[in-house]
Amino acid sequence: METSLLTRSNRAQTIMPQSLLSWWHEEKVRQAHVLVIGCGALGSEVIRQLCLLKVGHITVVDYDTIEEANLFASSMFTRDDACRNLPKIEAARKLVAKMHPEGTFTGINGNVLHDLGLSHFKTCNPTISCVDNRMARLFINRVVHQFGSYWIDGAIENLAGTVKVFGKKTACFECEMTEDDWSALHTELGCTTVVRRNLSHGRVPTTSLSASIIAAMQVQEAMKVIQGLHDKLRRNHFYYEGMSNHCISYQEPPKRNEDCTCNFSSLEVQISSVSTSHKVSEMDEILFKDHSIQSSALRLRSPLITAWRDQAGKVHQVDAIPKHEILNVLEQKVVEVAEEVSLVSISEYAQMTLHDLGIPPQDILNVIDSKGQVHYLQIQ
Numbered sequence: 001m002e003t004s005l006l007t008r009s010n011r012a013q014t015i016m017p018q019s020l021l022s023w024w025h026e027e028k029v030r031q032a033h034v035l036v037i038g039c040g041a042l043g044s045e046v047i048r049q050l051c052l053l054k055v056g057h058i059t060v061v062d063y064d065t066i067e068e069a070n071l072f073a074s075s076m077f078t079r080d081d082a083c084r085n086l087p088k089i090e091a092a093r094k095l096v097a098k099m100h101p102e103g104t105f106t107g108i109n110g111n112v113l114h115d116l117g118l119s120h121f122k123t124c125n126p127t128i129s130c131v132d133n134r135m136a137r138l139f140i141n142r143v144v145h146q147f148g149s150y151w152i153d154g155a156i157e158n159l160a161g162t163v164k165v166f167g168k169k170t171a172c173f174e175c176e177m178t179e180d181d182w183s184a185l186h187t188e189l190g191c192t193t194v195v196r197r198n199l200s201h202g203r204v205p206t207t208s209l210s211a212s213i214i215a216a217m218q219v220q221e222a223m224k225v226i227q228g229l230h231d232k233l234r235r236n237h238f239y240y241e242g243m244s245n246h247c248i249s250y251q252e253p254p255k256r257n258e259d260c261t262c263n264f265s266s267l268e269v270q271i272s273s274v275s276t277s278h279k280v281s282e283m284d285e286i287l288f289k290d291h292s293i294q295s296s297a298l299r300l301r302s303p304l305i306t307a308w309r310d311q312a313g314k315v316h317q318v319d320a321i322p323k324h325e326i327l328n329v330l331e332q333k334v335v336e337v338a339e340e341v342s343l344v345s346i347s348e349y350a351q352m353t354l355h356d357l358g359i360p361p362q363d364i365l366n367v368i369d370s371k372g373q374v375h376y377l378q379i380q
């Protein structure tokens with residue numbers, strides 16, 4: 001998955017213009033690892049900027065494929081890519097190989113909510129969010145803050161766009177969610193809408209113009225994180241409207257909401273030799289041997305479905321499957337999910353692998369031992 005196309009010995013020795021900046025430390029940029037979530041108009045522009053600045057390690061996650069309409073939003077995609085329905089992640093891989101061959105690129109063709117191992121949020125800093133929905137932002141927000149990292153949110157619509165930087169000392173994304181935001185989110189999260197949500201792709205009118213402006217600002221803030229210039233980060237939100245040429249940079253940074261559940265504590269994560277190909281039954285031995293954990297349960301990010309109802313009202317019992325894989329497994333016939341399990345006892349699902357349970361590689365497991373203590377384990 002990772003590609004490094006040039007070795008250190010044949011890296012070009014050209015002096016880059018930004019290295020003449022007094023505050024620019026090239027080595028920090030070369031060592032940096034940035035996570036980009038979303039590879040549409042905004043994400044592809046962010047990746048291009050990261051390549052130009054020679055960021056050493058770039059990880060990108062996106063689950064979409066290239067269509068004809070995408071060609072107008074980003075020059076990263078070609079007509080040939082659209083004809084072949086190439087995953088956007090592959091176009092990103094090609095771009096990085098061409099523009100920044102000395103860097104490493106990791107592409108994850110999947111949904112940030114389910115397919116990205118949580119340890120990527122720990123390894124990478126900052127995370128640059130180029131997603132188009134509230135749920136993904138809320139997810140990113142909750143995970144990033146557990147590792148004390150920064151994330152930079154960008155959004156575009158028409159000729160307008162916003163940039164928000166979230167870090168330890170600011171209000172988080174969740175702090176700012178209104179009641180309307182929450183009710184819209186709850187509707188989206190309803191079991192019966194699982195299928196609908198995956199089928200209907202929210203399309204927002206965007207332009208490459210606002211994408212270029214907002215992406216450049218996101219990467220500019222990312223560079224401040226990388227250079228350690230945390231006091232120079234944008235604390236207040238920025239809003240840009242291209243039709244009237246209005247820029248609003250709010251005077252006061254948003255206040256933290258006392259009722260927010262945001263958790264800024266740093267998780268203590270242990271490295272584990274468990275991998276997604278291990279069966280649940282094999283975990284017991286490894287957890288005891290490596291971590292002295294007498295395990296009792298594994299808390300899943302996505303609940304397991306054990307029964308579902310079809311359009312005719314018939315209830316079907318199924319082997320446990322992760323909720324987000326309903327579409328693949330049951331071919332869109334689900335009307336309602338009848339039962340969910342999110343805490344898996346090791347013995348009950350002994351013959352399933354972690355992959356079967358919907359756990360992606362490099363995830364961080366939430367294991368509860370026999371005394372009720374929670375352990376965070378980073379898997380292979």
Ligand SMILES: [Zn+2]
Pocket residue numbers: 171172173174175176256257260261262
């Ligand atoms: Zn908060």
